[in-house]
Amino acid sequence: MRVPPMLAVVFTAFCVGWADHSRATMTSAAETAPGLVFEFKRFQLENGLDVILHRDDDAPRVSVNLWYHVGSGQERPGQTGFAHLFEHLMFEGSAHVPEGAFDAWLEAVGGDNNGSTTEDRTQYWIDVPPHALPLALFLESDRMGYFLDAMNPARVDGQRDIVKNERRQSYENRPYGKAYLARPSLLWPPTHPYSWPVIGSMEDLSRATQDDVIAFYRSYYAPGNASLVIAGPIDYARTERWVKDWFGAFPQGKTPPALVWDVMPLTDSPSVYLEDDIQLPKLMLGFRTVPKYAPADASLDVLAMVLGEGKQSRLYRQLVYEQQIAQSVDVYHESQKYGGAFWIEVVARPEQSLRDVEDAINHTIKRLVQDGPREEELLRVQHQTELAFWEAIESVGGFGGRADWMNQYVFFSKEPDGFAHDLARTQAVSRRDVQQAAQRFLQAHRVRISVVPHGATHLTHPGATPLDPQTPPEREQGAAR
């Protein structure tokens, strides 16, 4: 992320495709939640830019939300962190926008902007008062078409150092932060696109050059590799004309080849520990799952909520409330384009053995596999999901606003108006689906990371190996094609 947002943004874990459910359930969700169906106008420019306009006259501002379909997954070895560094550079000016003017001009009209990078994609948003939409389109298009004209090595150096500060602030100087840097290489084989952290390594960031910037831009920042959502109180015809004027003249550019990846189950259960500047031990269990859209995807989302959403969730109830061996429980399913990860994170009580914590987790999972969730548990999750959907669509702009979700639906399913379908997909998950997902994915090999206070290695598992976040252990070879 380029700038820490003033307000914490929570990306809910349930939003995914719906390929596994029938048309009938989709219709019923659209009927029960008619507010989740939005009008939009979609067209494609000759250069391939996918454009979605969504009119909402009640919104206070217009949001311009642009996704480039490139993330850290496309980085080459020795280049980790580059996609995110590139995101930073996009704010530094272009041929017709002097350095600093991007933010200066937007603030002068009351606009806000930001961006973020994941393994799959890079996202940029600009929120402006309605009458300032042309300015937002001018700025967004200028950096799409004329980015290289303003690039120079000094800008790369400047943003490189800022990104290193971001790494220090977000990971190195934050409790448990270093463990998150090590996670990707433990869960994924070295050739998998998710096997290194988005923020990258300090060494690789130091290596990035102006030539890398030029090559990356030419490979990935083309109109044909992007989708643009404009949402808010807009006039369709006028906005379409503006988009064509500002974005239409750029050449199509290359279409980068899609990565192809078969997700293989883990073949062993690596167990590592890290001694850190912390007081409460923390256990993280990671499981490989499925990409977005895969048949079990929605069941895994519901499973995560049954286990960890709210005080009545199984793991919170068992570990925090009943046994009082844990301080907090965090369970989420993170499915993306080339694979999914299911994480159970538990912050334990002081001096608590993480072996006991894992035993309690295993016991809870076993019971769920045996009996499945109760009907009222499933209903609870459905109600919680419904609330989350209304919250997701409440604002049009910013991180996780309606425009951002529409771009996410385009990215994963090609259909911008995916809200009702998505809700239906989650609501259609049965008790048996959850039970089977727990059995198939959580009773399998896992990655186990224990973070303990300095000198408290007795709280870890026997046989766990110490983790040096800078040099992660070798893992089995993957199957990239």
Added chain:
Amino acid sequence: MLMMGTVLSYPAVVAADRTRPPLPKPKTHHVVSPPARLALSNGLAVRVLPRHQVPLVDVHVTIRAGALQDPDGLFGVAAHTSSMLVEGAGERDASAFSEAVEFLGARLTTSTDYESTSLKLRVPKTRLEAAVALLADALLRPQFDVAEWARTQKKRAAEFQSAREDARILSALAQQRVLFGDARLGFPIEGTEASLRKTTPVSLRQFHRRWYRPDLSFVVVAGDIETSEILPVLERHLGSWRVGGRLPAPPVSQTAAAPDPALRVWWVDRPGAPQSVIAAVAHTPMRIGTYAPAVDVMNTLLGGSFMSRLNQNLREKNQFAYGARSRFQHYPEGSVFVATTAVKTAVTAPALEQLYAELQRIRTWVEDDEATRARNYLAFSFPSAFTTSDDIAALWSHAEREGIDAAQVAAYPHAVLAVSDREILAAARDAIDLSGLSFVIVGDRARVSEGIAQLGLGPIRHISLEELFERPAR
């Protein structure tokens, strides 16, 4: 050179002429609708703002009692009382209560700051009444069960322990201590570990009985509901809330030793830390309050936006930090100024020097374009404060608590645009007291204290974690 105030109109169709940016003439288009002002039969004040974009309703209850109402010697009771409201209430024990809330797909949270306590309910409209009934149980009929308190106590104790390893939390705690010494404001809202151990369900019940009163409270409702619909629901569930006896006297003023103002630099040591968290803090000579146009414009320019001087200097120009911010925090006794950043350990001293330089510079000089930009940003981004019904309920709850009327809120963007450059400079001189400025550093002392000493800011005082987390015995 760009003149931000210049009006550049754009044609209806721009034929991709990029020679100049399509900078629109700024305009305020947002109309602030004031909330309806009503009361229940027991006098409980209710404010309602219908908004029908999504079928959610937000109900925020504010009680005008917070950590400043904690009994002396039992810091944290206000916060612990509010957190226990949802750990068993009415006929339901803790488990049954959270089950009931979660089953409705509702969110019911409680929070306490120094001045007030809030219960915030967010629920789909179709399940509103059942959720309000649960909110009323939490507010009026909490159980304060012995076993549940024992559970919560253990969890809070572990939270205190983990806070010791979070540089940002340590900085925030040290800032409060440096500003307020060992008065109530010098300690966290959650109190201390010692007071946590001393707190019993009896203390919580007493606090609840004393301060949770309809005549010290108000309700703000925003969302997909009309005034005529919500009023009977609130009447059914909160109308029986009765005032118990006379208004409690304000807590005895806790006279406390203020920290020695000659001590300018305070240090919390974190050996091996890759970054230093730096803060510059000072009392403001006057209480400012929210919606103070000149101070707000000045702070937007100084450290309240991405283009602000602090962020541009420490992030973009020098690359010392990922970001730098400043803000004013308001308390009944007065306001405080806080500027913060987190910098690479090796550049702690030069970063502190730059931060200080910006605080001096803003007293003497402001450029037209940055002043215009700050005014515009503040005024024209104001509508975004009304984006969600949760935002709206929070905004009007704050206004109600602070006695800010709807007309003042509506006039705010216009007042901001009217602030002159001279008023910006005056606000900097009036509100940022450089002679009373203290610096708080959370970082690796061995590696950087020499550089800090060479800045000549004054003597350096080390604060131990024990000092930070415990109140000295009287």
